[in-house]
Structure formats: C-alpha cells, structure tokens
Amino acid sequence: MARPKSIKNSILTINPHLYPQFLLLLPAKNHPRNPKSSFTHSTCILLSFTLSIASILCFYTINQFLTVTATSSPLFLASLSSVYQDPSADDKDSPVNLSVPSMVPLPPRSVAGNASGFWEQPDGEGFRPCLGFGLKYRRRSVKIVHEKKRFLVVVVSGELFQIRNQIVDAVVFARILEAALVLPVLKGDESEFSEIFDVEHFRKTLKADVRIVSSLPSTHSVSWHSLENQIPYNVPPFWIRARFFKKLNEEGSLVLTGLDSKLSKNLSPDLQKLKCKVAFNALKFAKPVRELGNRIARRMWIEGPYVAIHLSLEKDLWLRTGCSTGLGPEYDIIINKERESKPEFLANLNTNCPLNALKAARILKESGAPANARVYIAGGEPFGGDRAILPLKSEFVNVVTKDMLARDVELNPYRNRTAILTAIDYIVSLSSDVFMPSYDGHMALALQGHRAYVGHRKYVTMSMDFKGQPQLRGKRRNRDVIVFPVPEYFLQDGGIMFTHVPGSALFSGKKNGFQYGEKDQFE
Numbered sequence: 001m002a003r004p005k006s007i008k009n010s011i012l013t014i015n016p017h018l019y020p021q022f023l024l025l026l027p028a029k030n031h032p033r034n035p036k037s038s039f040t041h042s043t044c045i046l047l048s049f050t051l052s053i054a055s056i057l058c059f060y061t062i063n064q065f066l067t068v069t070a071t072s073s074p075l076f077l078a079s080l081s082s083v084y085q086d087p088s089a090d091d092k093d094s095p096v097n098l099s100v101p102s103m104v105p106l107p108p109r110s111v112a113g114n115a116s117g118f119w120e121q122p123d124g125e126g127f128r129p130c131l132g133f134g135l136k137y138r139r140r141s142v143k144i145v146h147e148k149k150r151f152l153v154v155v156v157s158g159e160l161f162q163i164r165n166q167i168v169d170a171v172v173f174a175r176i177l178e179a180a181l182v183l184p185v186l187k188g189d190e191s192e193f194s195e196i197f198d199v200e201h202f203r204k205t206l207k208a209d210v211r212i213v214s215s216l217p218s219t220h221s222v223s224w225h226s227l228e229n230q231i232p233y234n235v236p237p238f239w240i241r242a243r244f245f246k247k248l249n250e251e252g253s254l255v256l257t258g259l260d261s262k263l264s265k266n267l268s269p270d271l272q273k274l275k276c277k278v279a280f281n282a283l284k285f286a287k288p289v290r291e292l293g294n295r296i297a298r299r300m301w302i303e304g305p306y307v308a309i310h311l312s313l314e315k316d317l318w319l320r321t322g323c324s325t326g327l328g329p330e331y332d333i334i335i336n337k338e339r340e341s342k343p344e345f346l347a348n349l350n351t352n353c354p355l356n357a358l359k360a361a362r363i364l365k366e367s368g369a370p371a372n373a374r375v376y377i378a379g380g381e382p383f384g385g386d387r388a389i390l391p392l393k394s395e396f397v398n399v400v401t402k403d404m405l406a407r408d409v410e411l412n413p414y415r416n417r418t419a420i421l422t423a424i425d426y427i428v429s430l431s432s433d434v435f436m437p438s439y440d441g442h443m444a445l446a447l448q449g450h451r452a453y454v455g456h457r458k459y460v461t462m463s464m465d466f467k468g469q470p471q472l473r474g475k476r477r478n479r480d481v482i483v484f485p486v487p488e489y490f491l492q493d494g495g496i497m498f499t500h501v502p503g504s505a506l507f508s509g510k511k512n513g514f515q516y517g518e519k520d521q522f523e
Contacts, residue, residue, distance in 0.1 A: 096201075096204055096205045096281070098131050098277070098281055101280045101281055101450075101453060101454055102198075102201065102205070102280065102281050102282065102283065102284035103280075103284060103285070103290075103427065103430060103450070103454075104454065105297075105430045105431040105451075105454055105455075105457065106297060106298065106301045106431040108121050108305070108433045108457065109304065109305045109433065111304075111305055117368055118367060118368035118369050118370070118373075118434065119305045119433050119434065120458075121433070121455075121456075121457065121458055122456045122457075122458060123456075131273050131276065131277055131281075133270050133273060133274075134269070134270050136270075137270040138208075140178075141208055141209060143178070144175065144178050144209075144210060144211070145207060145208060145209070145210065145211050146211065147178060147179060147180045147211050148180065148211075148217075149252060150177065150178065150179035150180065150248050150249065150252060150253075150254075151179055151180050151181075151182055151213070151216055151217075151220055151252065151253045151254075152170070152173060152174045152177060152179040152180070152181050152182065152248070152253075152254050152256065153182045153185065153216065153253060153254065153255045153256070154166070154167075154170040154173070154181070154182075154184045154185070154255075154256050154257070154259060155184070155185045155187050155255065155256070155257040156170070156184050156185070156186060156187065156257075156259065157186070157187040157188045157257075158188075158260060159418070159419070159422065159442060159443075160196070160418075160419040160422040160423060160426075160442075160443070161422075161441075161442035161443050161445075161446045162260055162442055163184075163186060163196075163419070164279070164283060164446065165260065165261070165442070165482075166184070166259045166260055167184050167197075167278065167283065168275050168278045168279050168283075168482065169259045169262065169263040169275075170184055170256075170259060171206060171209070171210055171274065171275075171278045171282075172263060172267070172271055172274055172275060172278075173240060173256065173259070173263070174210045175209060175210050175271070175274060176237045176240050176241060176271075177240065177241065177244055177245055177248055177254070178245075179248060179254070180210070180211040180212070180213050181210050181211070181212050181213070182213055182214070182215060182216055183199065183212065183213070183214055183215075187257075191417055191419050191420065194286065195286060195417075195420070196285065196286055196289065196419055196420065196423065197283055197284065197285060197286055198284040198285065198286050198287065198290075199214075201282070201284045202282050202283065202284070205277070205281050205282035206277070206278065206282050209274055209277070216253060219252075220252050220253045221253070229256070229257045229258040231256070231258060231259070231262045232262070233261060233262055234262075234263075234264050234265070235262055235263060235264060236264045236266075236267075237264075237267065237268075237271070244256075265478055265479060265480050265481070267481075272481045275481055275482055276453070276481060276482055276485055279446075279449070279450075279482040280449075280450060280453045280482075280485075285423050285427070289420050289423050289424065290427070292406075292410055292411075292424060293423060293424040293426070293427030293428060294427060295410075296402055296405045296406060296424060296427075296428055297427055297428045297430075297431045299405050300374065300376055300400070300405065300428060300431070300432075301431060303374060304374065305373075305374070305433040305434075306373070306374040306375065306376055306432055306433060306434075307364065307369060307373055307374070307375050307376070307432055307433065307434040307435070307436065308375075308376045308377075308378055308428060308429035308432035308434070308435050308436070309360055309364075309375060309376070309377055309378065309392075309435075309436050309437075309438065310378045310379055310425070310429060310435075310436075310437045310438060310439075310441075310443055310444055310447070311355075311357065311360065311377055311378070311379045311382065311388075311389065311392075311438045312354045312379055312437075312438050312439040312441055313325075313354070313356065313357070313379065313382035313383055313384070313388050313389075313438070314379070314380045314381065314382065314383060315335070315383040317354060317439065318335045318383055319335060319338060319339050319342070321352065321353055321354065322335070322336075322339055323353035323354065324353075324356075325356065325383060325384065325388075326356035326357070326358055326359070326391075327356075327383075327384045327387060327388060331383070331384055335383075352439075352440065354438045354439035355438035355439070356388070356391075356438075357388055357389045357390065357391045357392040358391035358392075359438075360392060360436065360438055361391050361392045361394075361395040361396065363436070363460065364395075364396070364436065364460070365395060367460050369396070369434075371395065371396060371397065372396075372397060372398060373396055373398065374398040374400070375392065375396045375398060375399045375400070376400055376401070376428055376429070376432060377389060377392070377399060377400070377401050378402075378425035378426075378428065378429050378443075379425065379438075380418070380421075380422075402421075402424055402425060402428065411424075422443065425443075426443065426446070426447065429447055430447065430450060430451065430454070430457075432457075433457070433458065434458050434459065434460060435447055435451060435457065435458070435459040435460075436459060436460040436461075437459075437461075445480075445483045446482075446483075447459070448483055449480075449482045449483040449484065449485055452484075452485055452486060453485055
C-alpha cells in the first residue's frame with residue numbers, strides 16, 4: 001500500500017548543516033542584570049541581514065507564483081489543484097468551463113538520472129483544445145435546445161467505453177435530427193446512467209447544443225418492440241435525416257439501438273467539436289466513482305512518477321483472438337478447446353494479439369523504464385490469476401493494482417460492477433506519467449484521445465514507440481476524432497501553413513508568436 005511522503009519546498013527549506021555556522025553569528029547571551037548590553041551592534045546587523053534575505057525570498061516566491069498563475073493555462077492550474085482536491089467538484093451554480101476537461105489528471109513529474117528520458121513528457125507542439133463553434137451552428141442551436149415535440153431515445157450496451165462512444169454518437173444523432181435526447185438507457189449492465197455518469201453535469205454542459213431530458217413526457221409514448229437497429233456503418237448526417245426525420249416528426253419519438261461505430265468519422269467541423277465536447281467535457285463520472293478513482297490516483301502519484309499498463313488478459317479476449325496466452329501449453333489447450341466449441345469465435349483471425357505480461361515487461365525495459373519504476377496494472381481479472389502477471393512482477397518490484405491501493409471496504413460496493421471498476425482504472429491511468437496498453441481496445445483508444453486532449457501525456461505503443469506528441473488525424477477519414485483530436489496542420493520553420501480538413505478544427509496552436517486555428521470556425 002502506498003504511503004504518503006512529506007512534500008517540502010526547496011526554496012524555503014534551510015539546510016540543517018548551516019545551523020551551527022548561523023548560530024556563531026549570534027552574540028553571547030548577556031547576564032539579565034546587565035540589560036543595556038543585551039542589544040549589541042552585531043545583533044542589529046544580523047537582524048537587518050535576516051530581514052533582507054526574508055524579504056528577497058518572499059518577493060521571489062510571490063513573483064514566481066504570480067508568473068506561473070498568469071502564464072499557465074486553466075488546464076495546468078486545474079491539474080495542480082487536483083493534487084489536493086477534486087477539480088471537478090460539484091457546483092450546480094458555476095458555469096461550465098470548456099477550457100478545462102471534465103476529468104483533469106494529476107500533473108506529471110520530472111525525474112533526474114539515467115531514467116529521466118523514460119519519464120520525459122512531450123511538449124505538445126503548442127496544440128491546445130479549441131471548441132469555438134461556428135455562427136451557423138450557434139444560430140441553429142437557438143431552436144434545437146428548446147425542442148419539445150421530437151424526442152430521441154437511445155439504448156446503449158457493451159463495455160464502459162463502448163457505452164461512452166454510443167452516448168457521444170447519440171448526442172450527435174439528436175443534434176442532426178433536431179430532437180431532444182432522453183438520457184440513454186443502459187442495457188445489459190446492472191448500472192444506470194446516473195450511477196456511472198454525472199447527469200446534471202452532462203445536461204448543463206450540453207445545454208447550448210441539445211436539450212437533455214430525463215424521460216419521455218406523458219404526452220409521448222414509445223413502442224420498445226419497434227427498435228430501429230438496422231443502421232449501416234459509416235452513415236453521414238444526410239442519411240440520418242433522410243431515414244429518420246420524417247418518422248420522428250410524425251410519431252414524436254424514436255428509439256435507436258446498435259449505434260456502436262455506425263456514425264461517419266468524417267463529419268463537419270462543428271459536429272466533430274460536438275463529439276469532443278461530449279467525450280471530454282460533458283461525460284464526467286458520477287461523484288462517488290470520481291472521488292474513489294481520484295483517491296487511488298493520488299496514492300500512486302504521491303510516491304512519484306508511475307506507469308500504467310492496461311493488461312487485457314481476460315479469458316474472453318483470448319477466446320476472441322485465439323492467441324497464445326504465454327502461460328504454457330495447458331492453458332492454451334483450455335482456450336483452444338473452448339474456442340472450438342463456440343463457432344462465433346472461429347471467425348476471428350490472430351491478426352492483433354494482445355501483449356501478455358512477459359512481452360509487456362520486455363517492452364517497458366527496452367523503452368528505458370528503471371527496475372524500480374512504479375507500475376499500476378489496470379484491467380479485469382486475468383486468465384491464469386497471479387501467474388499471468390508474474391513475469392511483470394519479476395522484472396519490476398513495485399507493481400500494484402487498485403485492490404492493493406484501496407483501503408478497507410472502498411471497492412466492496414463495486415465488486416460486481418464492471419463498468420465502475422473500469423472507470424476507476426481509467427481515472428488512475430489518465431494521471432499516469434506514462435501509459436502503455438497491451439491491446440488496442442476501447443479503453444486504450446479512449447485514453448489515447450483523452451491524454452492528447454489534456455496535454456499530450458506520454459504513452460508507449462505495442463511496437464515500443466514513444467508517443468504523446470500530437471498525432472494528426474490527417475486525411476485518414478476512418479480515424480475517430482475522439483481518438484485523434486488534433487487537426488492536420490503543416491508546420492514549417494519560421495511560420496505555419498495549414499489546410500482545412502473536414503472535422504479537424506478542434507485544436508488551436510501557437511508557434512513563433514503566430515496564432516493559428518482561429519479561421520477554422522465554420523460548420
């Protein structure tokens with residue numbers, strides 16, 4: 001279990017070895033019967049010198065604080081404040097600050113020595129989030145946010161980040177159809193929307209984009225037997241309007257399901273910004289989940305920098321991929337037999353195998369991670385139990401999980417709540433100095449985009465590449481903007497040339513004193 005360490009300011013801490021020399025400057029103690037000699041000339045000089053040094057230190061400290069405060073971004077200041085408190089604490093009366101994401105990671109630390117390169121963070125190349133919507137978008141919002149006749153109901157399912165992606169697309173669907181969005185219904189999970197996400201924050205953040213309601217009004221009814229799930233992949237906005245707008249107008253309500261990866265990745269700039277606004281600003285975990293995740297993250301952070309590894313070693317993943325578990329022949333035989341008995345798994349090819357603990361340890365070592373690096377393992381119960389992560393523990397002595405960091409009965413209410421346990425892992429991984437996924441699944445992709453959005457935090461890929469610098473979405477239209485939120489810009493020495501790519505106006509940047517990204521403000 002992590003133990004908190006005392007934190008001292010190097011400017012204000014006095015070296016104890018200076019105390020004897022300092023005391024030699026003091027005059028000898030005079031006898032109380034001779035009070036006239038108690039205040040000597042040397043004492044006056046010493047007091048004046050001490051006051052001068054104290055004044056200089058005080059001025060320097062205040063000046064440094066004011067300089068950092070004035071020049072730092074709201075995100076950086078929120079990151080510093082998150083060391084001591086939840087930066088996204090509930091305040092129903094305060095306006096939503098879009099310059100600060102709903103979940104702010106703890107600030108990264110620098111380390112001296114041979115391992116400093118491993119912990120070094122990317123500079124971000126001046127890219128910062130830019131969520132200014134175009135004039136046409138804002139004009140249409142006046143009508144859409146007051147919609148009271150058309151209502152969209154969306155049923156979402158899957159793992160936590162499949163649910164999150166479907167909620168993001170649901171908001172965009174509602175915007176395209178100019179309908180009020182009923183809070184999404186979670187299917188197949190024991191949790192409700194309000195148990196995972198902060199409903200009030202979700203509604204307040206999107207009040208200028210889409211009307212969010214808790215339930216259908218009594219004047220409307222819906223038939224759950226007429227779910228619309230025949231939606232092809234990669235559908236553009238005009239297809240959505242052509243397919244559903246008339247029906248929605250006539251019936252007043254529409255129920256959609258199966259939205260996972262159905263919406264086109266290539267949308268107008270304003271709709272792309274809306275996706276990022278939902279993913280990074282509107283969707284905030286519910287307060288109990290957020291507070292527990294932040295507490296565990298601080299217990300990791302206070303001990304120093306750490307790397308988070310999302311080890312996808314669950315039995316279901318080995319069945320889906322058919323890859324070798326790395327646990328020995330007896331375990332591979334179990335997987336192969338069970339896989340052969342389920343035809344749905346046989347269709348998958350071994351094209352993208354997850355890293356096992358042995359390969360993950362090798363990549364970390366070759367990437368420069370020191371043997372005493374603190375490693376946080378995120379993920380569900382691995383197939384093979386402790387044996388599955390033993391190779392990682394043998395190479396790195398400080399390997400922990402949320403169960404090891406949690407105190408008493410903190411996790412007990414959520415033992416059977418997979419989505420909430422995943423959310424806790426996500427919060428701790430977001431604050432890690434380095435993140436490495438073992439598989440390019442939904443959580444890994446979510447963290448890739450979120451870490452870029454909060455300052456381009458470093459991560460290591462399965463191919464041992466250090467990343468964290470802005471990964472441009474570019475002309476690859478199949479890239480999701482919430483995974484690659486940075487636009488396609490052409491950077492040149494001495495200036496910047498940039499071209500507009502549909503859906504790319506999400507970040508602004510500054511280089512050599514030139515501000516760019518502000519022209520891209522149209523729908």
